Amino acid sequence: MPAIKEGRKSKSVEMDMAPMIDCVFLLLIFFMVATTFAPMPGLRVQLPPPGKPNPNKPKGLIIRVANPDAGQYQGTMMLNEDVVQFDELFNMLVNKPDEMKSMLIIQSERDVMHEQVVRVMDVAKQSGIVKIGFAVVARE
Numbered sequence: 001m002p003a004i005k006e007g008r009k010s011k012s013v014e015m016d017m018a019p020m021i022d023c024v025f026l027l028l029i030f031f032m033v034a035t036t037f038a039p040m041p042g043l044r045v046q047l048p049p050p051g052k053p054n055p056n057k058p059k060g061l062i063i064r065v066a067n068p069d070a071g072q073y074q075g076t077m078m079l080n081e082d083v084v085q086f087d088e089l090f091n092m093l094v095n096k097p098d099e100m101k102s103m104l105i106i107q108s109e110r111d112v113m114h115e116q117v118v119r120v121m122d123v124a125k126q127s128g129i130v131k132i133g134f135a136v137v138a139r140e
Contacts, residue, residue: 060103061096061129063120067111075112077120086119093127103131 061080068075077084084092093101104124108117121132 060105061093061100062105062107062135065106065108065112065116065120067109068113073113074116075109077116086123089120089123090127093124093129101127101129103133104129105133105135107135 063084064078066075066078077086077089079089079092082092093104106117106120124132
């Protein structure tokens, strides 16, 4: 840096950085507050009205996903009382009659991973099922 001479002593010129850092942080805070974020698209869920559960058995396909056993990652899946694996789920859904494929109800227990439920939903959409519902298993 250039030096300023005063008589015999020379002083070096220094710039105080604190005000500039304050301005940068104020601008950063301003832009963070003023920025609008695009909303994330989500799933539209039609919830049933509150009240007592319907005792009638729903029509259509029902997939029940049980809690995973100790040491297991995924729970056991049953499609209308038949045990099914992911690799055969698509073929089983496609081969069902059209009147049964109008709606799929997914019943999952409490400790089932969301990933497994989402994978079931993806396979159902690929097989042509339009409506997907969710049900809970009644506690005893």
